[in-house]
Amino acid sequence: MLHAVKTPSGLWTGSYYNEGITHENHFDKLREECGVFGVYGHDEASHLCYYGLHALQHRGQESAGICTSDGSKFHYQRNMGLVKEVFNNDSLNALKGGTAIAHVRYSTSGESKLANAQPLVFKYREGDLAIATNGNLVNAPEIRRRLERQGSIFQTSSDTEVVAHLIARSQHDDIVSAVKEALEQVNGAYAFLFITNDKFIAARDPHGLRPFVMGRLGDSYLFASETCAFDAVGGTYVRDVEPGELLVLDRDGMHEGRFAEAKRKAICSMEYIYFSRPDSDVDEINVHAARKRMGRQLAMEAFVDADVVTGVPDSSISAAIGYAEQTGIPYELGLIKNRYTGRTFIQPSQELREQGVKMKLSAVRKVVEGQRVVMIDDSIVRGTTSLRIVNLLREAGAKEVHVRISSPPFQNPCFYGIDTPSRKELIASQLSVEEIRKAINADSLHFLSKQGLIDSIGRPGNEFNGGHCTACFDNEYPTPIEDVTKIGCGCD
Structure with missing residues (x-):
């Protein structure tokens, strides 16, 4: 589980513990295939x-x-x-x-x-x-x-x-x-x-x-x-x-x-949520447009009164724009990505490890200071990144931070070429939504529903799960999964 503790400054910090192993991952996002x-x-x-x-x-x-x-x-x-x-x-x-x-x-x-x-x-x-x-x-x-x-x-x-x-x-x-x-x-x-x-x-x-x-x-x-x-x-x-x-x-x-x-068609739903570039069309559906619809659907499912909407760059920007358009809350660049950091290696002290996230992301103080912020992200994997980004916004003076995720809870590992942790390391498989909210130090937290995701992508017809693989959300794998402890990646 995500072990979170308060620092002397009053903010929260955390590491993911699983059977005695500590995972310090600044950006615990899913890795591209x-x-x-x-x-x-x-x-x-x-x-x-x-x-x-x-x-x-x-x-x-x-x-x-x-x-x-x-x-x-x-x-x-x-x-x-x-x-x-x-x-x-x-x-x-x-x-x-x-x-x-x-x-x-x-x-x-x-x-x-x-x-x-x-x-x-x-x-x-x-x-x-x-x-x-x-x-x-x-x-x-x-x-x-x-x-x-x-x-x-x-x-x-x-x-x-x-x-x-x-x-x-x-x-x-x-x-x-x-x-x-x-x-x-x-x-x-x-x-x-x-x-x-x-x-x-x-x-x-x-x-x-x-x-x-x-x-x-x-x-x-x-x-x-x-x-x-x-x-x-x-x-x-x-x-x-x-x-x-x-x-x-x-x-x-x-x-x-x-x-x-x-x-049975089972296009990876994470292509629309996270992996593919916004200007790509996957199965003739534009990724940017699909992500905007996810943001709109998320706003209808989980509106919160706030002052500003921001997205975690880059894959969440489209969903954040959709959320803002649906709610009428202004969209702002509250988080900026530094594109020239290269790979961030784990540093020997906790203080330097915490600094790693600031090398890759910065909060825009003049945008979030004193504001109630809705932070849109595409997924939560282990939870360590969400905690650190919420803390970034709070350090920059955000009065409230409400987290909205443009996908359902990621509860199951992928065996089809996406780098995912084991089920025990996936925070959504171990904790309730309320427990995750507390662990990432957010004022509120909501995930997009699976049906909301399928409707947002917008594939016509009545195909099972809209013609998508949703196994990472519902454990319904389209192919037999055998000897999963030894499965690697075809790209390896």
Whole structure:
């Protein structure tokens, strides 16, 4: 639980305790998954990937990679760091070829190392093979153990390598049939990109858990985790890759097919709440507009008389604007994000640890001083960040701080590629809303209802849960979850 105590200054501070482990996490937000970008049929494929990855940088900041094919051999570069740190003009010019796949990564199992950076490149009996993915395979540990017993030797801890081994072991000689056979054996959430020297393959999981879109730039094809990547390169959105669909591009054009029938659609609801950029469309629904509707719905469910509304940057700004518009309470930039801090490492003293949040966020005193503030945030994970932000506002002179969360209580871990703590570390699974309110030092606290969330996203029809995965809120996972203690991330 969140252990909160008063400091000599009268404010509250806290750490999250679980079975004797202390978690000091300045920003205990959910971590992005990964992002993929692909190009087929463009002379400057590597440069397009560079700009596409820049647009997807919010989905992963640990490593970046690009692999191109010139029709006879691969050229690739991967390294730890941000996109701008990994590539320069010379390295991009060296990545020759009109076909490319690219990746930005955040590791959810904690193994941040170059060996796991993607795209992963393999020597396949039919030639070269490169793979990039966003997501997680829930049955990968079981398949890995089976393959290891059969003699397979793994070089990484990545779920992606499991798929590569399944492809290599296929009795099919053609890569398309081998990929289909491999994907038929895995369960989970994923958007896969594969290239060989003469083919480009894209595939999405049968539930459509991970976003995956196709676009065009002239005669070239583009694929990405989010539509904002198309805008960055001057491309145009064509359509979403359908759940269970497998697309093959070669010199004869694009071939549409399937490796599995589409199952109950279950798009990750956190894409709309937190992960995706506001200018992206997920399943043809604009993220910014959906978040504004969440804020409006939150205002209808939990109005509070106040003087100013502010959002925790960046993902909560849209919901805060919606809340303000619905209530008529002025929206103000009460919190400012410092974008140049880089990673904040844990400092050796509590005083310096508390200072860490102030490096990344600042309260605008002239906006909040003496005011009753409604603070909008997208989620509460462990609770430590919410406590510290509330304290920031109080230190800046806020008279009252009312916290409104534009999602339901996050009570269950995700096994589909989002870095979430165990259930015991999720504050909403351990405490009531009133207990959380006290723990984060707020004057009031309210979470958006699950139905309010579904209605706000606004998908028409009567699909189960509006066509979303809401397992983190209601424990209703769309796929079987096996051996959860060993599940990592496909991007690892």
